[in-house]
Amino acid sequence: MIPFQLQSYIAFFALWAFKTNCLDTFIAAVYEHAVILPPDNIKLDSREEALALMNENMDILEEAVISAAKQGAHIIVTPEHGIYGFIFNRVNLYPYLEDIPHPKVNWTPCTDDSRFGSTPVQKRLSCMARNNSIYMVANIGDRKSCDPTESKCPSNGYYQYNTNVVYDSEGKLVARYYKKYMLMNEAQFDTPTEPQLVTFDTTFGKFGILTGFDILFHDPVVPLVEKLKVDTILLPVAWMNTLPHLYPTAFHAAWAMGMRVNLLVANIHSISNQMTGSGIYAPDSVKAYYFDKKSDDGKLLVSELESHPIVRPPVNWTLYASSIKPFSSEQEEFKALVLFDMFTFKELINDTGNYTVCQNTLCCHLSYKMSEKRTDEVYVVGAFDGLHIAEGEYYLQICTLLKCLTTLIETCGQPVENASTWFDMFSLSGTFDSPHVFPELLLSGLQIAPTEFEILSDGRIINQNGTSAPVLMLTLFGRQYEKTKPPNASVDLETTSVMMITMFFVLYSTIW
Structure with missing residues (x-):
């Protein structure tokens, strides 16, 4: 049997060698x-x-x-x-x-x-x-x-x-x-x-x-x-x-x-x-x-x-959004599906604006400036706060700026790959309940641009210098990991699955 003192030396040198x-x-x-x-x-x-x-x-x-x-x-x-x-x-x-x-x-x-x-x-x-x-x-x-x-x-x-x-x-x-x-x-x-x-x-x-x-x-x-x-x-x-x-x-x-x-x-x-x-x-x-x-x-x-990425301080994703008054706008809200989730939307009607759109406890605030307001493209700001049931069941809170497929608002939320509208600036925030929020920016031609926005410690995703291509989608994707489905909630999964498969291929047939 190896003496205890020798075991300690062996363990010490093994740890030293590993760290070295x-x-x-x-x-x-x-x-x-x-x-x-x-x-x-x-x-x-x-x-x-x-x-x-x-x-x-x-x-x-x-x-x-x-x-x-x-x-x-x-x-x-x-x-x-x-x-x-x-x-x-x-x-x-x-x-x-x-x-x-x-x-x-x-x-x-x-x-x-x-x-x-x-x-x-x-x-x-x-x-x-x-x-x-x-x-x-x-x-x-x-x-x-x-x-x-x-x-x-x-x-x-x-x-x-x-x-x-x-x-x-x-x-x-x-x-x-x-x-x-x-x-x-x-x-x-x-x-x-x-x-x-x-x-x-x-x-x-x-x-x-x-x-x-x-x-x-x-x-x-x-x-x-x-x-x-x-x-x-x-x-x-x-x-x-x-x-x-x-x-x-x-x-x-x-x-x-x-x-x-x-x-x-x-x-x-x-x-x-x-x-x-x-x-x-x-x-x-x-x-x-x-x-x-x-x-x-x-x-x-x-x-x-x-090997050990430096962890920056956590973002307070709700600090800014909960500290301001909702932006006033007479623009009517409408509903549309995005990946089978029913979003609440408002259309951006001018080249510059401030909008608030809310659903349940989530309020999303958008400030923006377009280089020009085109007549052949429609953009919307939207909010979703609820149970997502497409490829699984989990709770989401999403604030998003989207380009619609056509100038008809009924097509907002459908897959889009290209855009022509340039944004000189944007700022998006939301009153999220969860600390797990993922910031996304997708540009025309399906380009990602992680260096073309900044995340502020108060929960805003901003850009003040314009982007390298027109914007397709700007999103704060909040995943409520801690929130689980209520025991008494029920979903007809068989019917839902058939509906989702049918709708998926209808949606994607427009671009593939």
Whole structure:
């Protein structure tokens, strides 16, 4: 037995060595992958056919890993569904799954691939990381057997999880995360009973893991950032280009700023599925981003980040808005849907103005000056304060300035990609109940512009020098993470789902 004093020395020198090797900055990489799909999405593949498809995708991912490593990257994130694409029922998914153990087993699949049965996918991913001395994040499917006689056990005798795995630079499995919040077309996966708080430490910071729309919910987001104090969130996604407020690059840049952490987002690149938009985001800037709905090619992004980003003081998002009197205006209010939420709007009728629009407890104040008031474009200021039920159920408070699709106010809130109206200045604020507010600016041509506005400590998003392109959308997206749905509230989800799918394709058929 090692004497206690010697144990103390060993622990001290181990801690000293770790701190000595810690990096102030690191090189991050994300890869937006144009995933190769099965010949048809509902075909029942054999294990051999499934492996053949996954190896085709991993061939491409490996090229990205090698390229990132040559550029000095310490970590690379690849997309959700990036290895086998989109499979829409439990039976078709099964041949693509492997049993993924908990990281506590201390396992390096690259050098010990038979320890947990047949794991060729995990072995290859582990070897990609090991052979290139890089941390690698990938999204695959886990299966866990259960007793078919148990009421919660699926009929095929397995739980199936949408899973992120992380391998360190030696190829060791250091993290496994199960996606919690599924969309309507993800019935092939089971939902873990409780959200998981998965982190891992490196010499270049502390990392947390999410998948897709998990980023919109209190658990695991708030505990990861505010309790466990992660420096960087890793986010593989298959995220649609959902205009206006959940447009991927604009929202993810705003989220990193609002939560004050680094965010690495790797999206699928699938034009036919309206998916593109990846990025490397710091709390104070966008380091790199990619959006291209014309090319069929994937894209590797590489950039340097602070290992421990300096956390600026929190913003009091309601201070200014609650301290002023509402702006008086005789302009009539009207209602219109934005992503299935009923907003209260007022139209901007002059080239300069001050407006207040309220819904429930939220009042939004806008001051602005246009270079000119065009007759062929309509802009509105709007407020939404309520329960959002589209891709999940959660409470929002949103203040927004939007360009309408046409000069008809009935089209306000529908997807718009281009504008011609220039703003010389703007100031937007709101009486938010939550400290979690994400500031978004989207310009004509779907350009994000995180450096073209300022967030004041009193909760205003302002610009006093004009923007580099006409404005499509200016938004303060408030997420009431702490507010939950009342127990007696009821929503006809089946009817709502049908309505949402129908409306979604009606809306997007106008621009795609």
